[in-house]
Amino acid sequence: MPPSPGRRFGDGLAVGPDLRGAAEVAVAQALAPLGGATPDLLCVFVAGGGRGADGDAAAQAGLRAMELGGARTTIGATAGGVIGDGRGVEDVPAVAAWAAILPGVEIRPFRLTVERSETGADVTGLPQLRADDRLAVLLVDPYSFPTGGFLQRCNAVLPGFPLVGGLASVASGPGGNRLFLDGEVLLGGAVGALLGGDVAARAIVSQGCRPIGPTMVVTRAERNLLVELAGAPAYTRLGEIVTALPPAEQELVGRGLQLGVAMNEYAEEHGRGDFLIRGVLGIDVESGAVAVGDVVGVGQSVRFQVRDAAAADEDLTELLAGAVADGPARGALLFSCNGRGRAMFPSADHDVGAVRAGLGTDGVAGFFAAGEIGPVGGRNHLHGFTASVLAFQ
Incomplete structure (x- = not known):
């Protein structure tokens, strides 16, 4: 499917202890390439948070980003590290933002919650799929949402439908992560966006081996x-x-x-x-x-x-080359394992640099996740030590 000529993407990254101020800078950077147009989709990722005052600061940063972005749909999460502006930063307060103009694409946000009973637990909130729905972005709090079971269920009832995303990673226990959805800050569950219509995008899952x-x-x-x-x-x-x-x-x-x-x-x-x-x-x-x-x-x-740095670099580079055989991408979301970054490579910039170079675009943002979601062999899985990319043409 040829890309729409009106598609535009922007990304931004700001580092500093004032998370609210960092959110303002990152969003302004992400909006700049859009030429004043209202974004159809805004993704916000905040590094720095956890319980108490830090969690409140992350929440305020997310709220400020959603307010300034003014997007028709906004989703986001907190993380131990974020990605944008060609850089990856870990273990310091920072905000990354990604904005997209997607003409012809219908975006439907959703919130997933877990309802528990004596007979088990059920996930509610996923909208009924329509005939032209193509994929979904999914951001999850790993301490309150059964990601593995949910993916298995989706594979059974929605065969071949791609889910791409990651697990919020700022907290090491329940109650520390924050999720963002259209002006709200959520303490658990999962959030996401269904993309339908004229969606020219594909998932790239590099398992680094x-x-x-x-x-x-x-x-x-x-x-x-x-x-x-x-x-x-x-x-x-x-x-x-x-x-x-x-x-x-x-x-x-x-x-x-x-x-x-x-x-x-x-x-x-x-x-x-x-x-x-x-x-x-x-x-x-x-x-x-x-x-x-x-x-x-x-x-x-x-x-x-x-698996080592050389194998991971080779795998990601070859998969990206195959993804752009029909032309370069215009923007991408990147969910990279928090076991990659400086833990695997000389720099936390490795994955975003490889994605920007391999896809031929600057509009790349995301975060270092506690688990990555993406399809392999037509089925969605929860991965580790993986770079899961959603590339838009």
């Missing part, structure tokens, strides 16, 4: 235990792979081995982006089983993976 060894079929498994791969004990197969690696690669295996689970069993080949990455939790040498962070079934194809 490089494969090692061959793709193998699971021939015996017990829930999250890989017992046999290609007819041999899983630990034996892993040992064969590691022994064949050079010493530097063997060190990577020791620091953080991962497993890629193929999402399409019928594909002739499985390449980058075809695997859902899950961590290897442990190895039982006596039984030969390998424990992983998900349930893997007999007959599924898997491939061991390693």
Whole structure:
């Protein structure tokens, strides 16, 4: 779908202890490229908050940003670090803003809440999907909302419908995060926006890994235990792979081995982006089983993976190059794991720099999340150590 000529995007970032003032600067920067037009969608991300006075300061910053932005729809969240103006900043007070003019796109904001009863818990608030709805942005408080279960339910009842977003990350316990929605500050649940109509956008999910060894079929498994791969004990197969690696690669295996689970069993080949990455939790040498962070079934194809800065950079760069094969993007939202940034790269600017360069646009903003939401193999998942990007043409 060719992009509408009227689409415009802007981003801004301001750092400083005066969060309200930072919100004013960041929003002004984000609005500047719009030429005075009212944004259809404004996203606001506030770093610095938590309980008590700090939480109140974050709330006031969000309220001020929503007031100044004047957008038809505004969503946002607090985070441990924010992204905008070509930079990523972590562990300091800051505000990032992203504004978009999206002609022909219908935007419907929503708030999700959890209603608990004796029989369980139900999520309410998601509007009924319309025929021309294309995707949704989702921002979540991880301490009050069952993200994993919600995504599984959406995959079942809304197959193939992409959700892109992240988990608020400023707090290390319940009650510390803030969510923003159209002039309101919320203490829990989830907020988001459904985008329908003339939506020229795509999700890019970079899980930051490089494969090692061959793709193998699971021939015996017990829930999250890989017992046999290609007819041999899983630990034996892993040992064969590691022994064949050079010493530097063997060190990577020791620091953080991962497993890629193929999402399409019928594909002739499985390449980058075809695997859902899950961590290897442990190895039982006596039984030969390998424990992983998900349930893997007999007959599924898997491939061991390693993750480091070089692999993460390579993965993101290649996925971005594929995303712009039909032309550069005009703007993007970026949800990068808080385990990336300075924890993985020399600078917190890495992911935003790579996205701006790879997509050929300056209009990129987002935050460092406590978990990233995005589709792999046509199904939505909650990821870790991932960069989840929503790129607009």
